Amino acid sequence: MSKKQFLKMVILGDSGVGKTTLLQQYVTQKATGNSKPTIGADFQKKEVMVDNQQVNLQIWDTAGQEKFQSLGYAFYRGADSCALVFDITNHKSFENLAMWKKGFIENASPGDVNTYPFVVIGNKLDKEVNRQVTSQEARQWCKDNGDIPYYETSALENISVDSAFLEMAKTALKRGTQNALFSLPESIGGAGGAIKLNNFEDRGGAGAKGGAGKKKKNGTCC
Numbered sequence: 301m302s303k304k305q306f307l308k309m310v311i312l313g314d315s316g317v318g319k320t321t322l323l324q325q326y327v328t329q330k331a332t333g334n335s336k337p338t339i340g341a342d343f344q345k346k347e348v349m350v351d352n353q354q355v356n357l358q359i360w361d362t363a364g365q366e367k368f369q370s371l372g373y374a375f376y377r378g379a380d381s382c383a384l385v386f387d388i389t390n391h392k393s394f395e396n397l398a399m400w401k402k403g404f405i406e407n408a409s410p411g412d413v414n415t416y417p418f419v420v421i422g423n424k425l426d427k428e429v430n431r432q433v434t435s436q437e438a439r440q441w442c443k444d445n446g447d448i449p450y451y452e453t454s455a456l457e458n459i460s461v462d463s464a465f466l467e468m469a470k471t472a473l474k475r476g477t478q479n480a481l482f483s484l485p486e487s488i489g490g491a492g493g494a495i496k497l498n499n500f501e502d503r504g505g506a507g508a509k510g511g512a513g514k515k516k517k518n519g520t521c522c
């Protein structure tokens with residue numbers, strides 16, 4: 301079997317759209333809707349097969365800090381893919397996707413933004429009667445933002461949750477192999493919470509580029 305791959309994924313979106321429930325459903329096949337993540341940046345692990353390759357996913361969820369838009373640098377650092385989640389019954393959460401995407405780009409500095417593996421997820425599909433965002437509207441936004449794949453899910457009823465995460469892994473892997481050609485090891489270590497990520501292949505050449513300043517801001521650098 302070929303070398304094990306590691307992928308870091310992050311989930312962004314307004315508070316209440318269902319990020320934690322999506323992750324819980326994906327990782328444990330359960331959605332109780334009442335799990336509280338631990339304080340601070342929090343991630344879950346899952347091992348999956350993607351195109352005959354074993355992949356270790358590390359999926360980062362917020363611990364509620366999204367309300368204050370105060371996600372630390374460790375959250376974004378070296379992310380291989382990013383899910384932008386909104387609630388189809390809450391138009392405002394859809395409008396805020398642009399802000400989340402911009403925040404991600406500013407913090408993760410993911411190189412060529414147009415080819416970055418974003419996935420947009422419109423969650424709470426089981427509440428179709430309360431829908432405020434049409435599929436067409438969402439698809440148009442995705443098209444205008446570099447042809448981002450779009451999924452409608454129900455974290456509660458486990459509709460299309462696996463497919464959305466699988467898409468993230470697939471596109472991230474594809475891009476990862478392309479980037480591997482260019483990635484030289486960066487020697488910035490000891491970055492506070494980011495230490496956890498040092499187990500990961502540091503393909504984040506671009507991530508590290510914009511990050512040094514931010515790390516200093518957190519008082520955790522070097």
Ligand SMILES: Nc1nc2c(ncn2[C@@H]2O[C@H](COP(=O)(O)OP(=O)(O)O)[C@@H](O)[C@H]2O)c(=O)[nH]1
Pocket residue numbers: 313314315316317318319320321322332333334423424425426427453454455456457
């Ligand atoms: N009906 C419905 N409710 C959901 C769904 N996903 C999450 N929820 C509920 O929405 C609320 C917020 O979910 P949560 O995962 O905590 O959102 P987060 O703040 O984005 O992490 C909880 O009461 C969940 O049970 C879904 O697909 N359908």
Ligand SMILES: [Mg+2]
Pocket residue numbers: 319320321361362363364
């Ligand atoms: Mg949450």
